[in-house]
Amino acid sequence: MLDLQKTKLAVEQAYQQFSQIPGGANADYIPFLANIPGNLAAVAVVTTRGDVVSAGEAQYRFAIESISKVCTLALLLEDWGSEVVQEKIGAEATGMPFNSVMALDLHGGKPLSPLVNAGAIASTSLVKAHSVEERWQRILLMQRQMGSGQIALSAELNESEQSTNSHNRAIAWLLHSAGYMYCDPMEACDVYTRQCSTLLTTVELATMGATLASGGINPLTKERVLKPENTPRILAEMTMEGLYDSSGDWAYTVGLPGKSGVGGGILAVVPGVMGIAAFAPPLDKVGNSVRGQKMVAAVAKILGFNLYKGA
Numbered sequence: 661m662l663d664l665q666k667t668k669l670a671v672e673q674a675y676q677q678f679s680q681i682p683g684g685a686n687a688d689y690i691p692f693l694a695n696i697p698g699n700l701a702a703v704a705v706v707t708t709r710g711d712v713v714s715a716g717e718a719q720y721r722f723a724i725e726s727i728s729k730v731c732t733l734a735l736l737l738e739d740w741g742s743e744v745v746q747e748k749i750g751a752e753a754t755g756m757p758f759n760s761v762m763a764l765d766l767h768g769g770k771p772l773s774p775l776v777n778a779g780a781i782a783s784t785s786l787v788k789a790h791s792v793e794e795r796w797q798r799i800l801l802m803q804r805q806m807g808s809g810q811i812a813l814s815a816e817l818n819e820s821e822q823s824t825n826s827h828n829r830a831i832a833w834l835l836h837s838a839g840y841m842y843c844d845p846m847e848a849c850d851v852y853t854r855q856c857s858t859l860l861t862t863v864e865l866a867t868m869g870a871t872l873a874s875g876g877i878n879p880l881t882k883e884r885v886l887k888p889e890n891t892p893r894i895l896a897e898m899t900m901e902g903l904y905d906s907s908g909d910w911a912y913t914v915g916l917p918g919k920s921g922v923g924g925g926i927l928a929v930v931p932g933v934m935g936i937a938a939f940a941p942p943l944d945k946v947g948n949s950v951r952g953q954k955m956v957a958a959v960a961k962i963l964g965f966n967l968y969k970g971a
């Protein structure tokens with residue numbers, strides 16, 4: 661049983677030790693992200709029992725970015741089941757940067773992972789919907805059900821991304837030409853860009869992790885939002901590709917499924933126990949939050965969680 665007092669101390673210690681370490685730089689290919697104050701930092705834990713522990717600016721709303729891919733994958737698994745997702749998107753690491761075109765070229769245009777841009781755009785296109793608005797609303801609803809009803813689109817961030825996403829548009833057309841695009845490519849890219857442009861708090865991100873940790877029940881709303889058989893698939897995909905091309909290093913050093921985004925957010929899941937989230941904008945070269953990785957890893961280490969250790 662997780663000791664709440666120890667958890668509070670672990671979160672506090674992780675924050676004190678790593679929330680202001682130097683290194684990294686804000687993502688600047690999306691203008692909105694370049695302007696976020698780089699010294700903001702937060703770390704939070706939400707347990708499967710519904711306990712919430714946090715330190716720092718845990719109510720600050722930041723850009724979900726790539727972490728949205730986890731929610732869209734969840735929706736896809738609910739819509740289609742695991743075999744269709746494996747066949748039409750994939751369940752492998754690319755070993756390449758998150759927006760790699762070379763990764764597509766090397767695999768006959770198959771995106772391999774729903775957690776890189778190509779796979780996420782293909783995933784967005786596969787969500788069951790009759791219109792662009794329905795596609796978007798279903799994805800937003802999943803973010804809200806897994807995290808919180810407060811999660812919402814930032815019009816300013818969306819505008820910033822939509823006006824600079826030519827690389828993702830190119831990826832959408834490449835997917836189309838290879839037969840891995842399941843709606844109009846520009847509709848998929850539009851909705852994918854919106855799903856990256858929602859804002860959430862570190863506590864809401866940890867809640868998403870807790871929903872995955874509890875087999876699909878949001879521990880704060882008590883609502884079942886995912887079938888229990890789908891959460892292990894999501895966690896497996898997170899293990900393979902959640903921290904892009906340093907997912908292997910993360911598994912080796914931390915030993916927990918994780919997912920990061922270029923907005924500075926990062927999430928790790930301890931199955932059956934909790935979600936651990938952190939936020940700090942400066943990123944390493946791969947695109948993962950420098951301080952966020954350290955804070956999440958520290959909480960896991962202090963509390964003794966590593967999936968490969970066993971009980």
Ligand code: GLU
Pocket residue numbers: 724725726727758759777821828853856920921922923947
């Ligand atoms: N919206 C970003 C993009 O598509 C998300 C990337 C990320 O967080 O890795 O480039």
